Amino acid sequence: MNADQGEFAFIDWLRHRSTTDASVAVGIGDDCAVTLVPATTRQLLVTTDMLLEGSCFLLDEAGPRAVGRKAMAVNLSDIAAMAGVPRWAVVSVGLPRQRGRTIAEEIYLGLREMADAFGTLIVGGDTNSWDGPLTLSVTLIGESLPPGPCLRRGAKPGDWLLVTGTLGGSILGKHLTFTPRVREAQILQRHGPIHAMIDISDGLSKDVGHICQASGCGVILDAWRIPLSADAHRLAEQTGKSPVEHALTDGEDFELAFAVEPSIGQRLLEEQPLGEVRIAHIGEFIPAGFYLRDDTGVHPYEPRGYSHPLE
């Protein structure tokens, strides 16, 4: 093959586009990246997410740049869920053989758009081509801020359940265009303490269920308080399900769900420190069980959302 068209030519293309930063001793092009850890850093946050063509996105519909953007954004959202600061990313990609170089460049530009917006450096990766569909995996390393990372465990009976933004129907577009709540999470943590937090990727009910499971408690969700997106309404018209049901079960909202003491919750609702991203109070943690309260009463609810089937 012509070396000018292969993997190494692309790596050269990447190296010329890399930003330099005092925290990166060795970037793209050696066997490992070498990053410099500040003396104050004791805890690293590490997360990884893989996107698969046909399952997480439709390449022809979304285009490779939006796919790159999403691949970085979903990882940033995981760092947001811990109220952390994203720092360094590595990217591995399995490219289709046809148009692979063009797709690779577009993906990189999408990755960089998101990375640059959140002060994150792409320090390395692995470029492959194959006969299969496009596959893309990003690993993101971050740092936690005092008083430490917000975990899923820590919600207490009596805590309020709050969420950011509006929910449901992300498949109509937001799953590709969302802004990870990195800054919002840091602001929330300063207004905390946050007892538990998660980003809504599997679906509101499923992810609140994850908090309950990790915290050893239950929850009552108030159906009428759940902030519904315009897309939840639009999708409901197509599916015949209710907008609330979409908000409860659609995945990939990438908003934050979190538990705080009522006094903290009350202050967050009044101050609304996230500006246009509204904070809503949608429920209360209880000792056990998962319930939905609507205008007919309180009903047991089985958390539903997306889960990858494995046979």
Add this chain to the structure above:
Amino acid sequence: MNADQGEFAFIDWLRHRSTTDASVAVGIGDDCAVTLVPATTRQLLVTTDMLLEGSCFLLDEAGPRAVGRKAMAVNLSDIAAMAGVPRWAVVSVGLPRQRGRTIAEEIYLGLREMADAFGTLIVGGDTNSWDGPLTLSVTLIGESLPPGPCLRRGAKPGDWLLVTGTLGGSILGKHLTFTPRVREAQILQRHGPIHAMIDISDGLSKDVGHICQASGCGVILDAWRIPLSADAHRLAEQTGKSPVEHALTDGEDFELAFAVEPSIGQRLLEEQPLGEVRIAHIGEFIPAGFYLRDDTGVHPYEPRGYSHPLE
């Protein structure tokens, strides 16, 4: 779908198999892993490698456990190339829908076999299923040892080129069963200084070419000094190429190639501090060019090896 058979059931299965370690504050099951960095650590090594079914392995032939083992081992080899200490790994996987759970468990056991052997902790991941072939991406974080990571750059004209082990024909088996040279690299570094080092993944000539390019120098390889594996001879009988040509161009030997001053090289050859893994002197770095010396003289040689084609 039945929750007992899906992604979350598998994550539960994983959590019960996780080892605990003082360096892991939060392992599998939250939005990020939280790892604890020793106060003495200032530099992190980060590497990622993706394996793709049909391109990097044949699932039916290798079996999922060997694939998991290889996915961890190739990343360990990158840490070895920097003479680093592997610490924490995350794994993302795109599983076929059929037999996905069984394949996932076998992959994990293969990953763990390698991780355990090198004191590496699997702290998180992302489990997906799809209609495509098996895809597996591992990111490994390590620490460097004093006096710092061995880079590709740093070889000087006059330095000797040394390699560990025997080369060529890895497709006949070693590409799945190799032992990453993590311990050997640390021993070499104590006998150093090592001016430059790389692991042989793309092929001896290609990877020595990477050292030359990064170091701004050239090399003369002595064909008769290259240590040939039994598989290089076996494969040569099938292909009609010479065993030396296989050693020069076959990828995935996962041995180390490195540059040292002649006095250090001489000492390493005499002491052979790696025991059964023999160190061989196969060439010398020069100001520029890439040459192969054989019994007919010194000839320009175009480094060849595996490169992913991108159109």
